[in-house]
Amino acid sequence: MMSSQHGSALPNRNAPFVLDARALNRAPGSMREEHRVVSAPSRMGLDMIAIDKGRDVTLDLRLESVSEGILVTGTVSSIASGDCVRCLEPMDLDVEVPITELFAYPHSVTSATTEEEEIYRLIDDLIDLEPVVINGLGLELPLQPLCSEDCPGLCTDCGVPIASAEPDHGHDTIDPRWSGLLDKMGSADSSKN
Numbered sequence: 001m002m003s004s005q006h007g008s009a010l011p012n013r014n015a016p017f018v019l020d021a022r023a024l025n026r027a028p029g030s031m032r033e034e035h036r037v038v039s040a041p042s043r044m045g046l047d048m049i050a051i052d053k054g055r056d057v058t059l060d061l062r063l064e065s066v067s068e069g070i071l072v073t074g075t076v077s078s079i080a081s082g083d084c085v086r087c088l089e090p091m092d093l094d095v096e097v098p099i100t101e102l103f104a105y106p107h108s109v110t111s112a113t114t115e116e117e118e119i120y121r122l123i124d125d126l127i128d129l130e131p132v133v134i135n136g137l138g139l140e141l142p143l144q145p146l147c148s149e150d151c152p153g154l155c156t157d158c159g160v161p162i163a164s165a166e167p168d169h170g171h172d173t174i175d176p177r178w179s180g181l182l183d184k185m186g187s188a189d190s191s192k193n
């Protein structure tokens with residue numbers, strides 16, 4: 001799934017996920033690495049869990065000039081925050097989005113023969129990686145985030161998170177030695193009414 005926005009709007013050269021490919025000079029075989037830490041420009045991810053706006057996002061990328069454009073490979077990583085769907089406690093999750101994406105030159109064969117929405121393009125020698133990161137986060141982040149694989153969830157009787165409750169937390173059924181007595185008290189009560 002790709003955004004269809006790219007191709008028209010000019011990327012902002014100073015935006016956190018915009019990479020300048022001019023230095024590669026359209027010389028196939030040339031490459032450079034891009035390592036930077038940027039600040040998430042907005043909340044990025046899913047409803048349940050996402051990278052919060054302003055959080056550090058680390059880009060470890062390789063830009064490689066190929067005949068049709070610039071091939072971007074590497075990873076984009078950060079920490080996503082959300083709530084565990086089982087115990088509802090806030091949680092953080094390391095997330096790493098693998099990147100392998102070709103940004104085609106505007107007049108390349110690939111660009112001319114591919115539908116607008118099926119490919120990313122270089123615009124003014126700039127690569128806007130943001131839609132790629134957003135799509136990647138949609139694939140990497142869990143739809144149902146869990147604070148741990150074996151999160152015990154909430155007590156079904158009182159609703160406290162089991163993980164943070166006393167070790168012997170429970171609502172045991174009444175001791176059988178007392179249940180007979182309580183039955184009698186219950187029937188005595190009802191006989192009064």
Ligand SMILES: [Zn+2]
Nearest residue numbers: 084087147151
């Ligand atoms: Zn949990």
Ligand SMILES: [Zn+2]
Nearest residue numbers: 155157158159
């Ligand atoms: Zn309980």
